[in-house]
Structure formats: C-alpha cells, structure tokens
Amino acid sequence: METCTLGGRLYSLHTISLPPSKEDASQTSISCLLDPDLIPLLPDPLPCASNPNDASLIAVRQTPHKGHAMFAARDIEPGQLIIVEHPALILPSGKFPKEVYDELAARLPEKRRKDLFAMANSRSKESLDLKGRIDEERREIYGGVYPLINRANHSCSPNAGTKWDLASLTMSFYALRHIPAGEEICKTYINPALPRETRMGILRKNYRFTCDCPWCDIRQSAHLNLPEPEEFTPEELDRIAASDRDRATLGTWVFTHPGYKKWSTDLARADDLVISSHLEALSLIDKEGMQGLQNLFVEEIAMCYAILAKVVKLTRVEDPDLQRRFEDWLVDPERRMKKWAWRKRQREQLSKRKDHDDAVIEDVDAFQFLFQYNSD
Numbered sequence: 001m002e003t004c005t006l007g008g009r010l011y012s013l014h015t016i017s018l019p020p021s022k023e024d025a026s027q028t029s030i031s032c033l034l035d036p037d038l039i040p041l042l043p044d045p046l047p048c049a050s051n052p053n054d055a056s057l058i059a060v061r062q063t064p065h066k067g068h069a070m071f072a073a074r075d076i077e078p079g080q081l082i083i084v085e086h087p088a089l090i091l092p093s094g095k096f097p098k099e100v101y102d103e104l105a106a107r108l109p110e111k112r113r114k115d116l117f118a119m120a121n122s123r124s125k126e127s128l129d130l131k132g133r134i135d136e137e138r139r140e141i142y143g144g145v146y147p148l149i150n151r152a153n154h155s156c157s158p159n160a161g162t163k164w165d166l167a168s169l170t171m172s173f174y175a176l177r178h179i180p181a182g183e184e185i186c187k188t189y190i191n192p193a194l195p196r197e198t199r200m201g202i203l204r205k206n207y208r209f210t211c212d213c214p215w216c217d218i219r220q221s222a223h224l225n226l227p228e229p230e231e232f233t234p235e236e237l238d239r240i241a242a243s244d245r246d247r248a249t250l251g252t253w254v255f256t257h258p259g260y261k262k263w264s265t266d267l268a269r270a271d272d273l274v275i276s277s278h279l280e281a282l283s284l285i286d287k288e289g290m291q292g293l294q295n296l297f298v299e300e301i302a303m304c305y306a307i308l309a310k311v312v313k314l315t316r317v318e319d320p321d322l323q324r325r326f327e328d329w330l331v332d333p334e335r336r337m338k339k340w341a342w343r344k345r346q347r348e349q350l351s352k353r354k355d356h357d358d359a360v361i362e363d364v365d366a367f368q369f370l371f372q373y374n375s376d
C-alpha cells in the first residue's frame with residue numbers, strides 16, 4: 001500500500017530516514033502518512049535530534065492502575081529539558097482503517113514497532129503543527145506518536161510540557177516546575193482550564209481512564225480502584241467549584257486584565273499594576289498546578305522588568321529566542337528596555353514638576369496658574 005484516502009483526501013505513506021543516533025540505534029526512521037504535497041517540503045536532510053537525552057534522568061515503570069508511567073530518577077529543575085525525540089509515526093488526525101496503522105508500523109524497525117505496541121492506547125498522538133508548510137485552506141492537524149514521551153501519563157496539574165520543532169521534526173519534553181526524584185512525570189492531554197466534569201468526560205471518552213489528579217480525584221481513591229462517589233459532601237462540592245472557578249479565571253486572565261503592552265503607554269495605570277495582577281495569577285497557577293501557563297504571565301512581568309532571572313531559566317526550551325532577548329536586556333535594562341525607561345522618565349518629570357508647583361503655588365495668582373497649565 002502506497003496511498004490511501006480519507007474524507008476524499010489522498011494521503012501517501014512515506015518513510016523519513018533519520019541520521020544514525022549513538023544513543024538509540026532503533027531510532028532510524030519515521031513512518032508517515034502525509035498529504036503528498038507536504039513530502040517535498042519536509043526538512044531534508046533531517047537534522048539528528050540534538051540528543052542531550054540523559055538516560056539517568058527518567059525511569060519508565062509499570063504501575064498498579066495506569067499501565068506504564070515515567071518517573072524522575074533524579075531531581076529535575078524547572079525548565080530543564082528531559083527528552084528530545086523524533087516521532088515514530090506522523091499521521092493526520094482522524095480515524096484510518098486498521099490496515100493503514102499496521103502498514104505504517106510495519107515500516108518501522110522491529111524494536112521501535114514493539115515499543116510502540118507495548119504502549120497503552122498506542123494510538124494517542126501529540127498534535128504537531130505543520131504551519132507554514134502548506135496553504136492555509138489545506139492545512140490540517142497531524143499527530144505524532146513518540147515511544148518515550150507518550151509514556152508520560154496525564155495530569156490536570158502537569159509537571160512537564162511539550163514543544164514541537166518543525167525544523168528538526170522533534171518534540172522536546174521539559175519540566176514546568178521542580179520535579180523531585182521519584183515523582184511521576186506527567187503532561188496534560190487536555191486543556192486543564194476546563195471544568196472538572198468536562199475534563200473527566202473527555203478523558204473517559206478519548207483515553208478511557210478516570211483522572212487521578214488531586215483536582216479530579218477529590219477523595220484520592222483512584223489508586224484503590226474505587227468508583228467515583230455518587231454524591232459529594234458540601235465541602236467537596238465547594239472545593240470543586242473553587243477549582244473550576246480558578247481555572248476558568250486563569251484561562252481568560254489575559255483577556256480580562258491589562259497586560260504589558262497597554263500598561264506601558266498608560267500613565268494612568270499604577271506602575272505595579274501588571275506585576276501585581278500577574279503575580280496574583282501566578283499564585284493561582286501554583287494553587288492549581290497549572291505551571292504550563294506560567295510563562296505567559298512571567299513574560300508579562302518580566303516585560304515590566306521584574307523577575308528576569310526566573311524567566312531566563314524558564315524559557316530556555318519553550319522559547320530560546322525570548323530567553324536570548326531577556327538575557328540581552330539584563331546587560332543594560334534601562335537602555336535596552338525603551339518603554340520601561342520612558343515610564344521612569346515620565347514619572348521623574350512629573351514628580352519634579354510637582355515639587356516645583358508645591359514650592360511656588362502660593363505666589364501664583366489664578367490667572368498665571370491657568371496660563372501655565374494650558375501652555376504645557
């Protein structure tokens with residue numbers, strides 16, 4: 001089989017060869033199902049995943065109620081890269097006949113194929129963005145299957161996140177907060193800002209499990225294989241409602257609170273407005289374990305020139321360009337951050353003028369004062 005059609009669209013089966021990797025001899029190819037017009041647009045030659053993968057950082061083990069899971073074998077610091085991995089499979093979203101999956105898998109080296117099929121729900125995919133590679137109207141969502149990264153189970157308070165790199169066709173997996181040795185490393189399969197009921201419904205329907213995170217499994221009984229309680233106590237209902245409210249607030253924060261851009265040119269807003277509002281968001285993030293959103297807020301705070309040192313560390317995988325920009329500012333913040341310097345100058349001039357006005361006000365008659373005011 002070289003091609004197949006789904007929903008009137010034609011797809012080609014295609015194998016991308018990878019440069020040999022010292023660390024993983026089985027990682028030799030990616031088996032793909034692609035729009036034929038995408039194939040000539042793929043990076044060629046494909047760079048080898050710059051493999052800083054440190055095998056001693058993680059351990060994959062069988063668990064009593066979640067199949068395999070990934071654990072931190074050592075302490076992992078916030079922002080630290082955990083894995084960089086090429087997908088074993090790339091295919092469009094949508095359901096294809098079983099033979100298509102079998103054919104894609106058959107094209108993989110044996111070890112890679114076995115690893116893939118050993119995974120629970122081996123069809124779960126990470127979405128990949130092929131933006132910029134094809135016309136907007138023909139763009140569609142592709143998914144990748146990763147033998148190692150896909151071992152990470154789900155949590156609604158994930159301690160790790162993923163970042164896709166189109167140029168190398170790799171996914172980076174990195175820590176969103178400190179992960180102590182022994183803790184399970186989880187990512188989120190869904191939008192964690194959704195209410196508990198909706199999150200649980202999607203996870204049951206699409207992945208066939210009941211989430212055991214502390215925000216879903218209110219009684220922490222999933223590991224005992226106990227069913228969801230029929231009824232919650234009023235205190236439990238309050239906790240669920242508070243968490244849903246906090247998550248919804250975080251999900252819409254950037255639309256409901258002023259950010260750096262508006263603040264920077266608006267002297268009517270207090271100097272610490274964005275910083276204090278975004279610090280409030282960061283404390284909600286900590287409360288709900290939604291560190292996946294933190295860069296958005298930390299970046300805004302940093303734009304107001306606050307905790308640059310923290311953001312430099314946190315952005316190293318997710319946004320290396322931003323990291324370099326912040327490092328650059330740190331060399332001479334007032335000169336390089338023009339908007340910050342502008343606000344500072346305006347405040348200084350205003351306070352100088354106020355001191356001056358306070359000193360002369362008694363000598364100035366009403367007419368002079370009005371004149372001075374209007375001529376400014």
Ligand SMILES: C[S@@+](CC[C@H](N)C(=O)[O-])C[C@H]1O[C@@H](n2cnc3c(N)ncnc32)[C@H](O)[C@@H]1O
Nearest residue numbers: 066067068119120121124150151153154207209
């Ligand atoms: C991408 S796989 C993750 C690795 C999988 N545990 C394994 O053994 O290979 C997704 C599947 O893992 C299981 N899973 C993931 N997160 C879970 C969780 N929080 N609780 C229970 N099962 C989970 C579900 O069976 C889900 O369909």
